[in-house]
Amino acid sequence: MGGKWEFPGGKAEKGESDEDALRREFMEEFGVGIKVGELWAEADFSSGEKLYRLGAYGISFESLDFTMTEHDRWRWARIDEIEEDGFVGSDFLLLPLLAGRA
Numbered sequence: 551m552g553g554k555w556e557f558p559g560g561k562a563e564k565g566e567s568d569e570d571a572l573r574r575e576f577m578e579e580f581g582v583g584i585k586v587g588e589l590w591a592e593a594d595f596s597s598g599e600k601l602y603r604l605g606a607y608g609i610s611f612e613s614l615d616f617t618m619t620e621h622d623r624w625r626w627a628r629i630d631e632i633e634e635d636g637f638v639g640s641d642f643l644l645l646p647l648l649a650g651r652a
Contacts, residue, residue: 556638557606558624568605576609580624581617584609591647595640606644 558579562571569586576584587608594603616624629649632642 554638555627555632555636557641557644561602569607572607572609579618579620581619582615583612585612590651591644593640593643593647595643597640602640604640604644606648 558576559572560575560579562568563574566574568589572586573584576582587610589605589607591606592603594601596602618624629645632645637645
């Protein structure tokens with residue numbers, strides 16, 4: 551997904567809950583702990599023959615002192631600032647569902 555923006559997070563490993571996966575991914579990718587809140591939205595997409603379900607959760611940060619290990623940069627963006635051509639297609643499916651929460 552080089553050059554595209556995406557929501558932070560990633561695929562849960564075997565036996566790992568979505569919440570545990572988010573905590574692990576934020577620690578691995580940004581070096582920060584998070585508290586995971588409620589599930590805000592879900593969307594399904596397929597890649598090849600495989601079906602995936604994306605979940606968007608509310609989170610709170612234990613620190614904003616990010617250590618970038620996997621990404622070039624990060625930024626806060628409002629839903630209306632995210633442009634389709636610069637955002638990962640599968641994550642873009644969540645935007646209409648999240649727009650009502652903004």
